[in-house]
Amino acid sequence: xxxxxxxxxxxxxxxxxxxxxxxxxxxxxxxxxxxxxxxxxxxxxxxxxxxxxxxxxxxxxxxxxxxxxxxxxxxxxxxxxxxxxxxxxxxxxxxxxxxxxxxxxxxxxxxxxxxxxxxxxxxxxxxxxxxxxxxxxxxxxxxxxxxxxxxxxxxxxxxxxxxxxxxxxxxxxxxxxxxxxxxxxxxxxxxxxxxxxxxxxxxxxxxxxxxxxxxxxxxxxxxxxxxxxxxxxxxxxxxxxxxxxxxxxxxxxxxxxxx
Amino acid sequence: xxxxxxxxxxxxxxxxxxxxxxxxxxxxxxxxxxxxxxxxxxxxxxxxxxxxxxxxxxxxxxxxxxxxxxxxxxxxxxxxxxxxxxxxxxxxxxxxxxxxxxxxxxxxxxxxxxxxxxxxxxxxxxxxxxxxxxxxxxxxxxxxxxxxxxxxxxxxxxxxxxxxxxxxxxxxxxxxxxxxxxxxxxxxxxxxxxxxxxxxxxxxxxxxxxxxxxxxxxxxxxxxxxxxxxxxxxxxxxxxxxxxxxxxxxxxxxxxxxxxxxxxxxxxxxxxxxxxxxxxxxxxxxxxxxxxxxxxxxxx
Numbered sequence: 001x002x003x004x005x006x007x008x009x010x011x012x013x014x015x016x017x018x019x020x021x022x023x024x025x026x027x028x029x030x031x032x033x034x035x036x037x038x039x040x041x042x043x044x045x046x047x048x049x050x051x052x053x054x055x056x057x058x059x060x061x062x063x064x065x066x067x068x069x070x071x072x073x074x075x076x077x078x079x080x081x082x083x084x085x086x087x088x089x090x091x092x093x094x095x096x097x098x099x100x101x102x103x104x105x106x107x108x109x110x111x112x113x114x115x116x117x118x119x120x121x122x123x124x125x126x127x128x129x130x131x132x133x134x135x136x137x138x139x140x141x142x143x144x145x146x147x148x149x150x151x152x153x154x155x156x157x158x159x160x161x162x163x164x165x166x167x168x169x170x171x172x173x174x175x176x177x178x179x180x181x182x183x184x185x186x187x188x189x190x191x192x193x194x195x196x197x198x199x200x201x202x203x204x205x206x207x208x209x210x211x212x213x214x215x216x217x218x219x220x221x222x223x224x225x226x227x228x229x230x231x232x233x234x235x236x237x238x239x240x241x242x243x244x245x246x247x248x249x250x251x252x253x254x255x256x257x258x259x
Numbered sequence: 260x261x262x263x264x265x266x267x268x269x270x271x272x273x274x275x276x277x278x279x280x281x282x283x284x285x286x287x288x289x290x291x292x293x294x295x296x297x298x299x300x301x302x303x304x305x306x307x308x309x310x311x312x313x314x315x316x317x318x319x320x321x322x323x324x325x326x327x328x329x330x331x332x333x334x335x336x337x338x339x340x341x342x343x344x345x346x347x348x349x350x351x352x353x354x355x356x357x358x359x360x361x362x363x364x365x366x367x368x369x370x371x372x373x374x375x376x377x378x379x380x381x382x383x384x385x386x387x388x389x390x391x392x393x394x395x396x397x398x399x400x401x402x403x404x405x406x407x408x409x410x411x412x413x414x415x416x417x418x419x420x421x422x423x424x425x426x427x428x429x430x431x432x433x434x435x436x437x438x439x440x441x442x443x444x445x446x447x448x449x450x451x452x453x454x455x456x457x458x459x460x461x462x463x464x465x466x467x468x469x470x471x472x473x474x475x476x477x478x479x480x481x482x483x484x485x486x487x488x489x490x491x492x493x494x495x496x497x498x499x500x501x502x503x504x505x506x507x508x509x510x511x512x513x514x515x516x517x518x519x520x521x522x523x524x525x526x527x528x529x530x531x532x533x534x535x536x537x538x539x540x541x542x543x544x545x546x547x548x549x550x551x552x553x554x555x556x557x558x559x
Contacts, residue, residue, distance in 0.1 A: 014364025022352050093348035097407065099314055100342055101365035102334035259275075259315040 012107035015098065019115030023081055030119060034077050035126035038069045042131055045191065059222060066131045067145075067218045068190035070124045074149060075213065078120035078156035079163070079181055082112040086164025087173050090257075099258065105251040109161065109244070116157025117150055124149060138221060144229060145220030151236045152213040156181070158243040165256050184210045194226050209239045263326045265290045265415050265446040266311065271320030273306055273470075280306040282470040284320070288448060288463075290414070293441045295461030295478070296450045297548075299556060302467040304450045305345060308419050312342045324415055338366060341408035345419040345450075347400050349392040355379070355403055356388045359410050366411035378406045381436055398429045405433065409440075416440060417448045422456065434460065458482075458548035466555050473555050478548070485551040487517040489544035490524055492531075499536035503527065513540075 023030040046062035089095035098108070131137065139145060159181065167173040188210035194202050205211045206227075216232030219225035225232070251257070264287035273281040281303045288294045296304050309315035311322050313329050313336070322329045327336035350358060356375065363371040379385045382402040387395060392403065401421065408416060418437065422430045438460070441447050451457055457464060457478075464481060466474040474481060491513050494500045501507060505514030516527055524543075531538065 010367045010369045011365050014361055014369075017364070018361050025352050089350075092351070093344075093346050094350045096314065096342075096344055096348060097350065097362060098365065100312055100337060100340075101362070101411075102337040102367070103365060104334070254316060258313065259309065 011103045015111035038127040067221045071217045072190045074120035074124035075156045077123040078116040078153040079160040081116040081119040082160030083164040113157035117153035120153035140223040141220040148217035267323040274318045295457040295464040298467035303470040341413035341416045343408045343418045415446045454548040482546040490516045491542045493540040495537035499534040
């Protein structure tokens with residue numbers, strides 16, 4: 001029975017739309033600023049290293065760098081979207097407007113994660129577009145690019161939901177971001193191929209799921225990668241499923257949301 | 260067969276560690292009632308509302324809204340319920356109309372503009388429909404909270420201290436609107452610290468103390484059982500009045516006499532006359548819910 005023409009999908013669609021609308025209303029901050037940051041990275045690193053380093057044989061360093069920057073920006077902003085939305089709603093108290101309606105745990109999770117993926121894709125697309133005037137970047141396997149972009153965004157979106165629910169103040173969220181997300185991203189091969197690392201650090205990189213996200217994503221551009229793209233896809237898929245399961249379990253229990 | 264309760268609460272307990280916020284609470288609120296939930300701070304009113312609304316989970320017991328369990332059938336239960344929260348919370352990213360459209364969507368209503376306009380009109384919010392929430396006064400924000408609770412036309416509306424910190428004019432406007440909703444068939448549950456409001460509006464009242472119901476009855480019955488009429492007199496010879504049980508007010512030379520039945524007034528006036536105390540001025544006071552409240556909170 002549905003009252004007053006209520007439709008089951010509308011709740012999910014509205015929450016998704018609201019989450020996208022929320023970041024779009026402040027798009028200078030949520031899209032423009034990260035694109036500018038990535039552009040600055042690109043200008044500085046390309047100026048310093050482009051003539052000195054090549055990767056995978058003959059790929060110029062700047063060309064190698066751009067997919068990493070695109071993915072890094074995508075991941076960080078996917079995390080920022082869900083985590084900042086949830087913690088702001090919790091601290092200001094307006095989370096109640098999402099908790100009172102008949103929105104299921106799955107719809108709640110899916111809306112926040114899909115909105116995170118959308119913001120990540122916007123930022124990633126922005127970084128890719130602004131890099132085009134500087135380099136000639138191939139994209140030999142576009143489907144791999146898309147798959148890793150969506151899965152990476154979904155993983156970080158899920159981590160953002162977990163952090164946003166767990167954190168009770170901005171300080172805790174900042175710790176999550178600075179002491180977990182940032183190191184895992186920066187040490188994942190964004191700026192280098194792990195083959196340039198000593199064996200110990202190569203081994204360490206292999207337990208960093210962010211490495212597989214970026215390596216698989218880069219494979220879509222160059223058709224070459226540090227490890228098999230299928231291995232990366234497997235690791236990233238398992239990571240996503242684990243995080244989705246953890247996040248859904250938190251939502252079902254009402255952890256820190258429904259007292 | 261009698262109609263199912265709009266709200267059916269059975270043996271609900273809610274514990275936070277050692278704190279028993281609610282303890283074995285049971286009550287029914289019938290469809291169309293204007294029901295008051297009263298009690299001092301920390302009595303458990305907001306906790307009970309949170310459990311009803313699914314914002315908190317009971318440690319034990321069950322709650323149904325219009326026959327739907329708030330746990331196992333939460334989607335239907337939540338569609339039946341509109342909650343006006345106590346805190347003045349809002350989303351600073353959106354305008355009033357955007358917020359109401361979003362809230363409609365959360366409840367599964369994609370096209371609801373006609374009803375949104377009607378609510379905005381009733382709450383005098385139409386001129387502010389396109390204003391950002393941050394630009395509104397506290398009273399306006401309070402009205403938007405009411406509008407958000409009504410956007411999906413819930414048959415049961417819970418108002419958690421909706422007039423706290425609200426000026427007199429807005430308070431009267433809000434109550435007119437809530438009364439109209441009640442006349443239209445909505446079940447209203449109200450918590451408030453303004454007891455004269457509860458007395459004027461609520462047909463039935465539950466009083467909570469330390470998470471338990473200490474009184475549950477119609478407002479009239481509670482007043483009959485626990486409150487007294489009062490007679491204020493200014494006498495030509497106040498000492499006689501004091502000797503007959505009158506309590507002197509601090510200023511103005513008034514004496515106050517309490518009594519249970521109107522017939523006692525006649526007896527008192529006769530005894531004053533016989534003692535030679537003439538009545539210079541007289542006012543008659545109705546029983547007040549505040550007396551009931553004080554009596555129950557001190558002795559229950």
